[in-house]
Amino acid sequence: MPTQIRYFIIKILLICCFFSYSQTSEFEENIQIKDSIDNYLLNAYRSIDQAQLKQALFNISLAKEIAMDDQDRSYQAKTSLVLAKLYSQLGDLKKAEEQVLDAIKIQKEDNDKVMLTCSYALYGSIATQTKDYKTAEDVLKKALAFTKNNHNEDEEGFINLNLGILSLEQGQPEIAIQYFNKGLPKITSLNQFYNKAKLYINKAKAQLSLEQYDEAKESNDLSMQIGKKMGYAVIRSECYKLYSDIYDKKEDYLTSLQNLRTHQKIKDSLFNTNKEIIVQEAGAKLNLNENNVLIEELTEENIQQQKSLKLGRLTTILSIALITILSLLTLSLYKNNNLRARANELLQNKNTELILAKENAERASEAKVQFLSTITHELRTPLYAVTGLTHLLLEESPTPNQKEHLNSLKFSGEYLLSLINNILDLNKLEANKVEIENTSFNLKKRINDVLIALGKSANDRNNKLHYEFDESIPSKLKGDPLKISQILINLIGNSIKFTQKGDIWIRVKPISKSENKVLLNFEIEDNGVGISEKKQQSIFENFTQGSVQINRKFGGTGLGLSIVKNLLSLMNSEIKLESKLGKGSKFLFNLEFEIFEDKSPNYAEEAKRIDYNILIDKRILVVEDNKINQLITRKILEKNKIKCDVADNGDIAVNKVKENTFDLILMDIHMPGISGIEATKQIREFNKEIPIIALTAVTLDDNLDEFYDNGFNDIIPKPYKTEEFFTKLHKAFVKNQTTA
Incomplete structure (x- = not known):
């Protein structure tokens, strides 16, 4: 007999002797056995959620061995249930179904309806994955009925989650969302973090299929937060894949590609590359055939002989297993290389598409700049006729009615010129061609002129303008009066437009003052319709308004606030917004001016x-x-x-x-x-x-x-x-x- 084998047998005999002297009472031993099995199964369950499948397999094998030794049918069923979850995660749905059916058979015979509810819920999930939707629906509804009849509501959230996934698989996203919303409170109350993350990501898939892109992103964000916090790598991988799909639908191809790369990176690091090996190890470790039961029934006299026989067989099995593992590893590497090659090809195609899109965008931008330069000239030429003829007519002593009409025509011409200048300013801002002037002006008079110009619009909407100007501000400042006027016209005009029978406050007050500089705070506040929190970030983008309904109701191009933001940025300032829907809005910004006495010609x-x-x-x-x-x-x-x-x-x-x-x-x-x-x-x-x-x-x-x-x-x-x-x-x- 080889020396190593002799040492192995002696070690086993010493362990047996040790246990023979350290036995506790049969009752205490049974409690310890059950606690050990529960701990192993709980650790295995957590390891599966965190994609640590080898650790899960180790714990399941220990639990299975103890349950078989103790011949406890209920714990054998529990072990089969967790093992079914492992096989489901590995993608071996056939073995997953065999294990869950073994568990169901034992639980039916023992009339264990509490655990039978769990088994039916898992069986429904596996049947959904195998596209056996009829079976999935039957067992999930049976499980839901058991939760109510047996007052076992802990599984209710998980069952509703799987009913939602089943509806989603059958192309019924609205019904799926109803199930998800119904299951969320129970899952949350029981701190079932993995189920909660899985619920949010499937809800996001349903919302994406309904083209609710913003809602889908919010649900996916919640799933990602749980996945990161709890270390669920599979959840994070699926979230990045879903982000890629969402941004692809929104035509943000660069962000979509970045998320797809992250998804592929996590996926490569997970068990996908070696799951065939884990399946092989599961079969070797758990030895799920019926021979295991027969071995446990051998008499004490045959145990030593059986162990010697097992040792010989183990050497052969390990040799075969090693060859098999190496073969599977080679095959896995081959498949992985093919997968990487396909992924690289996809990325190359996406990169080519992005380059073409970038070139098209640049050509479109150049065409837009040229178009705006041409159209502004063509618009200014006839506008010269409008303003010139209006000037001539106003000087020819018109009647009061004619003068009123001519003043309206003058106002319309100035408004049209303002609109043309807005378009031109947007073109300049985007091309970084705007320069800030530095001339002296009277700020109080400048703002007063703006209010006079906008007074008619305010009166038409029954609004009152309140002008609060701190008299300690110097009368002459050095800056860009045209840009200041443009900013104020846009902001005050915006408040007038979205306020009816209300009040608008224009406040200017000093923040700090030195010998030759002063820092001023500007506030434009109204009690109009307000802006929702969701729209407050996007309201400063080009051609953006609160909604399509607002555009139809109030009109406008959506350029004003974008121009304000860009002009203030050029003047080393930024616009701030405080608003509540239905209560009004307040725009705030600070500007620094030089105190200056202007000597340029007037x-x-x-x-x-x-x-x-x-x-x-x-x-x-x-x-x-x-x-x-x-x-x-x-x-x-x-x-x-x-x-x-x-x-x-x-x-x-x-x-x-x-x-x-x-x-x-x-x-x-x-x-x-x-x-x-x-x-x-x-x-x-x-x-x-x-x-x-x-x-x-x-x-x-x-x-x-x-x-x-x-x-x-x-x-x-x-x-x-x-x-x-x-x-x-x-x-x-x-x-x-x-x-x-």
Whole structure:
């Protein structure tokens, strides 16, 4: 006999001797046995939930061995039940079904209805996975009836969970959600964390099939929180897969791909790659055939002989098992490599799709920028006619009714110009082309002008505007008054739009002040319809409003708050929102200004000091292709006794300047034939003295140097204010006379 075998037998004899001297009473021993089995099964159950399947198998094998030794049928049934759960997790549904049916058979014979409820619930889950929906429905409803008849309601939540999964598998997501909602309170009260996580993820699947994407994400988030907290790797893997599906439906392909990668990574680290090996070990460790029962019935005299025989067989079995394991491992690696290859191919395809999508998005963005630049020019040209004709008509002593209509027309023109500027500003902000001006202005007067402009809109909706301005704020500040006005117009206009018969407060107060700087707090508060918490984060995005119903009811483009957010960001500030649905909203932001005394020209004041006699009998050539604009500019000039000639395009303008004498040229930029810039360059070749002013609807942002470099003396943007128009004409004539 080999030495190792002799040591093994001696060790067994010593253990037997030890137990023979340390026996307790039969009653105490039975309690210890049952406690041991319960502990092993509980540890196995937890290990299955946490995907620690080898640990689960170890505990089940110990419990099975003790139950067989003690010949306790009820614990044999419990062990078979946990073993069925293990096989179900491994994907071997046939063996899972065999084990749960063994448990049910024993429990029926023993009339153990409490445990029979658990077995039926698990059997229903296994039948659902095997697509045997009729059997699944029958046993689950039978289990649900047992919980009520036997006052065993602990399994009620788990049964409703499986009824929900069954409904989901049968394409009935609404019914599935009803079962999930019904089972959730019981599962929560019993701290069944794994069942709760499984319930939320299946509820998310049902909501996804109903295209309730936000609700599906919320349910999946709850499942993920439990999975992370309790260490349920399988749950986390399924959650990432579901995130991938949700974002794919929402067409956020990059986020979908990231979640799919995380899912694959967790899946690779789980038991999937070696579950065939665990199944093989389960068969070897548990030895589930009937021979095990016969061995336990051998007489004491044959035990030593049987052990020697087992030892010989064990060596053979281990050799065969080792070869089998190596073979299975090789096969598993082969399958895993194939799986990785398919995953890599899928990722490559997704990556190609994302690259194409990115290129298409960039081309679309470029096309949008070009389109907006073109359309704003085309919109400004007819708007010049609207504002110019309105100005002329207002100066011709209209009747009170006509004046009211003309003022409405003026307001509409200014509103249209504001809308065009909004679109243009959005285009600039997205292209990072907006620059902050730094000029002096009177903040109190600026806000008061905004309130006057918006007063009619407020009165139309029976709203009261309350203006609270701290008088300690310096009268002159240095900053960007146009951007401030734009921010306030959008915010106050937004409050007016969403408030009916209410109040709107505009508050400005200092936070801190130094020798040359002051930090101010702005508040715009209303008691209107308010904004829900769900929409408060997205309300500052482009083209976003509270809902489709709000858009239909109140109108608007959804650009205002987006522009406000971006403008404040450029000014090193941020917008804050406090709102409750039905009670109103409050927008808050802080801005820092320099305390400054502005010395730059004021066109309105300068226009009052102009000597209009200088303009009399001056000859001006108006180069403009639009007939209406020609008429308006000509009338404005001739009204001030200026002689005017017109050229329809750049070629005609060059020839007229060659053949005639003019005191000044007003040059449009975009015209048929040669452009205004090209015409100016040609004129400068033979006449370098005549003042040329660009009268244009082109957006003046980064193009000023180009105008001056090509021979222009000044620029008047259309639509213009008459004060600026005549101030610049007067300066050009005075400068030309001084030079001459």
